[in-house]
Amino acid sequence: MFVSASVTCFFAPKIDEPKRSGSLGVSFTIDRGVNVRLTDEGLKFNGKDMRIPTAEYILKSLNYYGGVEVKSNLPLGCGFGLSGAIALASALEINKRLGLNMSLLQLADLAHEAEVLNRTGLGDVVTQCYGGFVVRKKASCPSRCTIDRYLWDIELDFLVIGEMRTSEVLEGSLKDVYRIGKRSLREFLRKPSLENLFKVSKDFAVRCGFVDDRIMDAIEAVESTDGFASMIMLGRGVFAYKGEVLKEFKGKYFRSKVSMCSIGFEKP
Amino acid sequence: MFVSASVTCFFAPKIDEPKRSGSLGVSFTIDRGVNVRLTDEGLKFNGKDMRIPTAEYILKSLNYYGGVEVKSNLPLGCGFGLSGAIALASALEINKRLGLNMSLLQLADLAHEAEVLNRTGLGDVVTQCYGGFVVRKKASCPSRCTIDRYLWDIELDFLVIGEMRTSEVLEGSLKDVYRIGKRSLREFLRKPSLENLFKVSKDFAVRCGFVDDRIMDAIEAVESTDGFASMIMLGRGVFAYKGEVLKEFKGKYFRSKVSMCSIGFEKP
Numbered sequence: 078m079f080v081s082a083s084v085t086c087f088f089a090p091k092i093d094e095p096k097r098s099g100s101l102g103v104s105f106t107i108d109r110g111v112n113v114r115l116t117d118e119g120l121k122f123n124g125k126d127m128r129i130p131t132a133e134y135i136l137k138s139l140n141y142y143g144g145v146e147v148k149s150n151l152p153l154g155c156g157f158g159l160s161g162a163i164a165l166a167s168a169l170e171i172n173k174r175l176g177l178n179m180s181l182l183q184l185a186d187l188a189h190e191a192e193v194l195n196r197t198g199l200g201d202v203v204t205q206c207y208g209g210f211v212v213r214k215k216a217s218c219p220s221r222c223t224i225d226r227y228l229w230d231i232e233l234d235f236l237v238i239g240e241m242r243t244s245e246v247l248e249g250s251l252k253d254v255y256r257i258g259k260r261s262l263r264e265f266l267r268k269p270s271l272e273n274l275f276k277v278s279k280d281f282a283v284r285c286g287f288v289d290d291r292i293m294d295a296i297e298a299v300e301s302t303d304g305f306a307s308m309i310m311l312g313r314g315v316f317a318y319k320g321e322v323l324k325e326f327k328g329k330y331f332r333s334k335v336s337m338c339s340i341g342f343e344k345p
Numbered sequence: 346m347f348v349s350a351s352v353t354c355f356f357a358p359k360i361d362e363p364k365r366s367g368s369l370g371v372s373f374t375i376d377r378g379v380n381v382r383l384t385d386e387g388l389k390f391n392g393k394d395m396r397i398p399t400a401e402y403i404l405k406s407l408n409y410y411g412g413v414e415v416k417s418n419l420p421l422g423c424g425f426g427l428s429g430a431i432a433l434a435s436a437l438e439i440n441k442r443l444g445l446n447m448s449l450l451q452l453a454d455l456a457h458e459a460e461v462l463n464r465t466g467l468g469d470v471v472t473q474c475y476g477g478f479v480v481r482k483k484a485s486c487p488s489r490c491t492i493d494r495y496l497w498d499i500e501l502d503f504l505v506i507g508e509m510r511t512s513e514v515l516e517g518s519l520k521d522v523y524r525i526g527k528r529s530l531r532e533f534l535r536k537p538s539l540e541n542l543f544k545v546s547k548d549f550a551v552r553c554g555f556v557d558d559r560i561m562d563a564i565e566a567v568e569s570t571d572g573f574a575s576m577i578m579l580g581r582g583v584f585a586y587k588g589e590v591l592k593e594f595k596g597k598y599f600r601s602k603v604s605m606c607s608i609g610f611e612k613p
Contacts, residue, residue: 181494226449230610338606342498
């Protein structure tokens with residue numbers, strides 16, 4: 078089972094009990110993501126044993142006494158929503174294997190719960206249920222969320238500088254982030270263009286104090302070559318439109334298409 | 346732009362003003378559908394000039410003074426939701442060409458409106474926004490509809506015997522169809538398995554009086570070889586799981602995968 082990575086542009090987090098937790102904001106899915114298959118035991122990520130708390134939660138919740146093997150060409154902990162993708166893909170695989178006949182939104186709610194409880198993400202699973210640029214208009218679990226989508230057929234550039242622990246940010250004071258994120262959503266919806274999305278996203282990241290000098294240098298380099306760029310929420314990295322200049326920076330660079338289709342039975 | 350065909354298993358229609366019109370029920374998208382591109386003028390379907398009222402409505406509503414060319418390996422008027430697919434794909438293409446920055450649900454609402462006004466469909470566009478087996482829990486336009494999805498990774502068999510004008514059925518008394526359809530949805534959701542979906546769908550088609558002898562013969566042939574089958578709503582045709590025996594019947598036979606992904610920029 079393939080589930081796309083999800084990259085968040087800006088967000089307004091709300092933490093309550095799992096079903097009422099989530100985030101407003103805009104995220105998008107890309108052609109890269111995770112391929113997950115069930116195994117007899119253990120959790121492996123690209124061949125290495127690893128603790129993946131969201132997957133453990135899914136295995137336990139669905140009473141599957143086996144393991145999960147994940148393959149991905151993206152790094153964990155860098156803002157690509159892999160913990161949510163792994164949880165959702167595992168839930169879909171177990172649903173199929175055990176013939177549970179659970180719906181996508183039931184499985185997604187469970188994956189979302191795994192994320193909230195582990196503080197690994199708040200809006201990725203909702204985004205991964207749809208694909209494209211997904212606007213979350215309500216901070217909640219997938220089955221209660223109201224969304225809309227913009228299907229822009231574009232390729233983006235990415236620069237990954239390093240990790241950033243979502244859980245640390247989500248343990249901090251979220252009130253200011255919520256207020257800034259909510260205003261960002263209003264500003265984006267007033268003019269829902271790609272250019273405005275980048276503008277709103279960068280303003281959000283700066284106002285929240287997430288942007289350090291290396292990130293800002295990379296963003297400005299893209300802007301000076303007539304591209305748009307902002308910071309990956311939450312990872313030490315940059316996503317950009319017409320951002321080939323990111324190649325020149327230290328870190329891992331790649332390009333990926335925005336995908337309309339975020340869930341697939343076949344590996345892409 | 347590619348948009349999947351949508352096949353309806355059962356439905357409960359409601360006709361009111363366009364945004365409040367729609368149908369409850371279950372439909373699914375398949376790997377086949379329509380490829381649409383914008384042209385200078387005229388409406389063409391597989392190279393032939395044709396009147397496609399839903400596409401005309403979209404061109405006019407979005408002020409696009411050009412034409413549309415549709416390619417499809419499915420027939421019009423046989424229950425594959427092509428009028429909705431063409432409307433949605435045209436709207437997406439025009440949105441892109443004119444840089445309108447409209448959201449998927451805004452474009453889908455317009456395509457749904459085109460369907461309702463021409464009585465060509467009530468639930469196809471909602472289905473085509475998502476993909477897989479889509480449960481419509483509210484009879485309304487896409488932006489107001491509540492849905493859920495079952496992502497069963499299967500291939501189905503189809504037999505197309507002939508056309509059936511959706512508009513004629515939708516002009517008739519819909520009260521009984523609504524009542525039977527609503528009960529069918531409850532029965533399906535009580536046990537949302539593939540086997541029960543076929544059972545509920547066949548009961549629905551029979552109770553509504555849509556099934557003639559040729560359709561019933563084909564359904565029974567599939568059942569006698571341990572498959573499941575029901576009638577395409579609304580077309581003179583049959584969809585089946587393990588229904589290879591349909592090959593032996595008069596009409597057009599084909600197989601197609603159920604698609605998780607119903608909208609794509611690339612032609613599949």
